[in-house]
Amino acid sequence: MIVDTAPKSARTVSRRSNSTLVTLRGVGKIYRTPAGDFTALADIDLDLPDHEFLAVIGKSGSGKTTLANLLTGIDSVTSGKIRFGDILLNGKSEEELTAWRGRNVGVVFQFFQLLPTLTVAENIMLPMDFCRVGRPADRRPKAMALLERLGIADQADKLPVDLSGGQQQRAAIARALANDPPLLVADEPTGNLDSRTTAEVMDLFQSLTEDGRTVVMVTHERDLGSYFTRTIELADGRIVSNTGRGVVA
Template structure:
């Protein structure tokens, strides 16, 4: 499997490095509400380079999920620029962003989002089918290889409902890795898991970063700090701190 450049979050005023993968400059996001415009993010400056397991932390409403959605291209900034792998996301149409995301971003959700009528291996093959990655005959073997790497190859032909929560999350991670993405973004991926399974998934994410992959994870769980190498802390839509080492509440 091709190794992917991982991420390092730097302080906004830090100089760019040769390994710069993504850059956010003056990024704001506003949502229209019945009470008026709500600023979910304000003037975010952030550089992302290689080699880290990143946490995005903050209280509810601080802008964590909004930042993750901007990094994945699921949402678009109201103002500012976002460049990932040299691609200016604000210059892409919605259709172009969908195609770009399918090939360059892996997304892991809290509630797995596996299609219930497809088998586990079919769920993992879906991104390859959608983006027409490789030859058709090669997609199932690649999906099986990913499931084996994640320790659930024997579950391949079962429906998601037949799997435990931890197994479903592993299947979701395999699906996120199917197209060998530049960035893996996980939004509260352990929020629906018991403590034992949470530790298993966190160890899995850490092992992916050791292979040279990138994991950027939104979380509110305070006891996972030992897994992270850097933490971006948000409050009221702004970056208030970037910590090295353990994540902090």
Template sequence: MPALISMRNVGKRYQTPSGSFDALRDIELEISSGEFVAVVGKSGSGKTTLINLLTGIDTVTSGHIQIGSTAVHTLSEEQLAVWRGKAIGLVFQFFQLLPTLTIAENVMLPMDFCRTYPSAARRPRALALLTKLGIADQADKLPADLSGGQQQRAAIARALANDPPVLVADEPTGNLDSKTSDDVMQLFAALAKEGKTVVMVTHERDLSRYFTRTIMLSDGAVVAPARDA
């Protein structure tokens, strides 16, 4: 099966007052549809930079990134924003739900921005996603009225709003208790089995049983095998 995500000779260099700094060096990586991949490494190893490049939040200094049929490294900032809205679902540690919108409205927001669904279809789709994630009864509440686990489920529903092929999660369990973390991890694993590709940054070693494989970064380079033998 061809890789859904392909990174070839990817490097990212930042200019700092003390000189240039290579955050990533010669990254070679392939990830297929339906994989649930962990990205691990110490602070400063390049995890966040890798995620930012995969999601088009930042751009490469060198190399090529292909996701599906899109050569991400060739896109302008405006093109990246449009592509990201449809192709990537983002889940964060602190949920990033807009506090003045209801849960349903938060889930509808990506559909409103990208116009992927007709206006009349957006709320029904949001409610269907919230039902899938077990919190349909919270749809018309504000985020502050929900528990941390419920807010993260809402954030996952929002990430799924435009039916992206790739979900990228940055420490999504870092603000949750162990029981809720397991619930969220089971959700991600189920989504991977349905065919979504899930890439997750984590520091939590006890979650390793959920991943199809783990990629370890150190000093901006991959130090564990990018594919299991």
């Protein structure tokens, strides 16, 4: 029997049908700069339920990436509270947030961020190794299963440089799913993809929400709106519209 020795704050939050996965209340983020304080986000109230495919849109500098960084624990709030299930993220150390993120959040970047000296399969196994998820002998089969789902199992033993941009993004998504996280956050994941590959990636994200995951996607591509269950728009660090699932604000 495998015993989970991770601290409670790092363990994966269990998924419950129709539950709220993430709650933000009065969230603000201020950056201290030589020119003075810069308010990146202010008074953000937001609930993210299971099965949500949320788009975050807005002009450059509106606070989109800051919101994504707060949701993933890459950055910390200046004010307000963020809860992930029954876990309060406020006040946690960087080490605690890293452990929590490794088990609960998958992050997909625009420029893939695959390690160039590792094969595709090794890149996907890395989060499992880091968080000690499952038995070591089970990690490559799990990586291969993810690559099979994403249609690039035949690329498993190649280096990232040998893959096309679309294949690299699929590998990056597989890596983000390695520890079966309930939350996936993607920052402009289709920005460097052609229209056909973009549609394939969006179909994949949509299928992940049908599996019970919550997907948050930062994007400037408004023509992808049909894929999302909800869209929020940010301007000057505030939510100025919130549409979808019967919500209009």
